[in-house]
Amino acid sequence: MSEETIYKGLAGVVADHTAISKVNPETNSLLYRGYPVQQLAAQLSFEEVALLLWTGEPPTEQEREEFIAFERSHRALGPRVKSAVDLLPTDCHPMDVGRTAVSVLGADHPQAEDSSPEAELAKAKELFAAFPAVVAYDQRRRRGLEPVEPRPDLDYSQNFLWMTFGEEAAPEVVDAFRVSMVLYAEHSFNASTFTARVVTSTLSDLHSAITAAIGALKGPLHGGANEAVMHTFEEIGIDPQETREQAAARAKSWMEEALESGRKVMGFGHRVYKHGDSRVPTMKSALDAMVEHYGRDELMGLYDGLEAAMDEAKGILPNLDYPAGPTYHLMGFDTEMFTPLFIASRITGWTAHIREQRADNSLIRPLSAYSGPAERSL
Numbered sequence: 125m126s127e128e129t130i131y132k133g134l135a136g137v138v139a140d141h142t143a144i145s146k147v148n149p150e151t152n153s154l155l156y157r158g159y160p161v162q163q164l165a166a167q168l169s170f171e172e173v174a175l176l177l178w179t180g181e182p183p184t185e186q187e188r189e190e191f192i193a194f195e196r197s198h199r200a201l202g203p204r205v206k207s208a209v210d211l212l213p214t215d216c217h218p219m220d221v222g223r224t225a226v227s228v229l230g231a232d233h234p235q236a237e238d239s240s241p242e243a244e245l246a247k248a249k250e251l252f253a254a255f256p257a258v259v260a261y262d263q264r265r266r267r268g269l270e271p272v273e274p275r276p277d278l279d280y281s282q283n284f285l286w287m288t289f290g291e292e293a294a295p296e297v298v299d300a301f302r303v304s305m306v307l308y309a310e311h312s313f314n315a316s317t318f319t320a321r322v323v324t325s326t327l328s329d330l331h332s333a334i335t336a337a338i339g340a341l342k343g344p345l346h347g348g349a350n351e352a353v354m355h356t357f358e359e360i361g362i363d364p365q366e367t368r369e370q371a372a373a374r375a376k377s378w379m380e381e382a383l384e385s386g387r388k389v390m391g392f393g394h395r396v397y398k399h400g401d402s403r404v405p406t407m408k409s410a411l412d413a414m415v416e417h418y419g420r421d422e423l424m425g426l427y428d429g430l431e432a433a434m435d436e437a438k439g440i441l442p443n444l445d446y447p448a449g450p451t452y453h454l455m456g457f458d459t460e461m462f463t464p465l466f467i468a469s470r471i472t473g474w475t476a477h478i479r480e481q482r483a484d485n486s487l488i489r490p491l492s493a494y495s496g497p498a499e500r501s502l
């Protein structure tokens with residue numbers, strides 16, 4: 125056996141510097157470019173947070189206005205992307221649709237191979253503006269509904285909900301959606317961001333890196349957990365007629381059984397945070413607002429029951445996906461659409477990292493310790 129120290133899953137390994145965000149598990153805090161994420165979620169639009177992540181500073185009034193105009197004029201679903209999505213079955217996973225759409229957007233891009241900082245920033249902004257139409261179109265086609273054109277009088281979050289549901293969302297709903305986008309935007313060297321950096325490190329193009337990152341995000345140990353949380357709720361059974369206490373009791377016994385049988389319950393635990401996820405309180409407030417808005421108190425019985433039982437049995441706390449899943453459910457998204465919403469947000473962090481990696485690149489290529497048979501002859 126080899127003598128090398130193996131850092132399984134690269135746990136605890138510091139792979140490079142980043143100036144984009146700081147995750148501090150000791151203080152349970154998350155900073156984007158130095159700003160606490162809670163402050164950003166309380167005060168900035170998602171469009172402003174995107175600019176902050178890309179450029180390092182909050183936008184000036186002029187930068188903000190220019191980007192808003194840019195974003196609103198790049199929202200339409202392109203004909204090639206629409207044709208490609210139409211070729212995919214409506215029962216494939218929506219993450220496969222998102223991944224394919226980004227791949228097509230890359231193949232269709234006149235500057236696909238231009239990786240200058242200016243071209244990459246422009247491509248990041250275009251992708252940010254274009255992706256919501258993919259999610260909205262896919263959600264509607266799965267319901268047999270016609271697409272809804274974007275509205276330039278609406279901001280990013282308002283328009284996203286408008287294109288998906290074909291009606292103007294209530295201000296509370298728009299705000300909860302905006303908060304989720306801000307919180308999902310960036311989280312240092314998580315698996316999908318690291319994937320994007322690995323692809324970029326080979327000097328491949330931005331759309332290839334994002335396509336690969338989407339593949340990494342899909343898994344239930346990462347972004348796919350927001351969808352998995354709702355599957356758990358569905359497995360326990362959602363009953364709008366029961367009280368919060370009744371729902372909590374059923375959730376508690378479900379969790380006890382699940383843990384006894386050795387199951388992993390998605391939406392709990394985190395590789396970096398061991399005392400709770402810094403983003404959960406803010407997302408939980410957004411969920412509470414949605415529960416009140418839709419009058420669905422019983423859903424919080426399931427939420428509280430699972431959380432309390434997991435804490436009691438293992439001391440493991442919820443991650444961001446735990447409150448985000450039921451929030452998107454209440455807004456009316458199909459469960460399988462939750463992780464594509466995560467893509468829409470994380471495009472900002474991924475593209476910021478792609479630009480950072482390229483600016484000071486070194487091929488990412490770790491070593492392995494060989495554990496196969498010793499040299500032998502045929």
Ligand SMILES: CC(=O)SCCNC(=O)CCNC(=O)[C@H](O)C(C)(C)COP(=O)(O)OP(=O)(O)OC[C@H]1O[C@@H](n2cnc3c(N)ncnc32)[C@H](O)[C@@H]1OP(=O)(O)O
Nearest residue numbers: 344345346347349387388389390391392393394395443444
């Ligand atoms: C936005 C995001 O991507 S946040 C992450 C979303 N992912 C999830 O919610 C998936 C569920 N959670 C997990 O699988 C894990 O907590 C991870 C993958 C996120 C992080 O895990 P790691 O740091 O690798 O820890 P690991 O998986 O080794 O867990 C350590 C111990 O806690 C247990 N554990 C961790 N999370 C969970 C969970 N959700 N349910 C049950 N047990 C858990 C493990 O079984 C393990 O127990 P053991 O030591 O008895 O074997």
Ligand SMILES: O=C([O-])CC(=O)C(=O)O
Nearest residue numbers: 310311313314315395396
């Ligand atoms: O940091 C991680 O490993 C996963 C995560 O929470 C994220 O990507 O938002």
